[in-house]
C-alpha cells in the first residue's frame with residue numbers, strides 16, 4: 558500500500574528508523590539514510606583537485622566522474638542511499654566480503670518486508686569500496702558523523718576505524734527520528750593531534766595532497782587515526 562507517498566507493507570513503514578533497525582539486526586554497527594542528489598560541492602572540489610594532480614596514483618578518480626558525483630547515474634532510478642558502518646573489530650580480515658554479505662542480508666530483509674521493488678533488479682546497487690561512490694561524503698550526508706582534520710570520516714561513538722557499505726534504494730524514504738538520534742555536536746574543535754603526529758606534514762598543507770600521505774602510497778600508516786580521541790573513548 559502506498560499512503561501519502563510512503564510505502565506501508567506488513568504494518569511497517571519504509572522509514573529510515575525501520576531500515577536502521579534492520580541494519581543493526583543483520584549485524585551492522587550503525588546505519589544512516591540520505592536522499593540521493595548530485596554532490597555539487599564535492600564535484601567542484603574534486604575536479605579541481607584531480608586537475609592539479611594532487612590525487613597521485615589514484616587514476617581511477619579521473620574516470621566515471623558523473624556517476625561518482627551523482628549516484629542516480631550509477632544506479633538509474635536510485636532515490637535513497639542507505640549507509641551502513643562496520644567497525645574494524647567486527648569486519649575480520651576480508652572486510653569487503655563481510656560488509657557485502659551483511660548488505661545482502663539487509664537487502665533480503667528489505668525485500669521480504671517491503672517487496673522486491675525496493676531495489677533495482679537490473680543494476681548493481683550494493684557497494685563497498687568497489688564503485689565510484691564518494692563513501693565518506695555519503696556517511697556525512699546520512700547523518701553518521703563528520704570528516705576530521707585527518708581527512709577520515711569519524712563517527713562520534715565508533716571513531717574512524719569503520720568500514721562503510723552502501724545500498725541504493727529505488728524508493729524515497731520518510732525521514733524520522735533515526736537521523737536525529739545521531740549526535741551532531743561532534744567535531745575536531747581545537748584538537749590538532751593528528752596534524753602534529755603526521756610524519757610527512759601531509760595534514761598541514763592547505764590543500765590535501767595524497768602524494769604526501771604514507772597510507773595512500775604504502776597503506777602502512779594509521780598514526781593520524783591512532784592518536785584521535787574519537788578512537789580512544
Ligand code: SF4
Nearest residue numbers: 755770771772778781
Ligand atoms: S596516514 Fe600517516 S602520512 Fe597519512 S596523513 Fe595520516 S599520519 Fe600522515
Ligand code: SF4
Nearest residue numbers: 705706745748751785
Ligand atoms: S586527532 Fe583531533 S583534529 Fe585530528 S581528526 Fe581526531 S579530533 Fe580531529
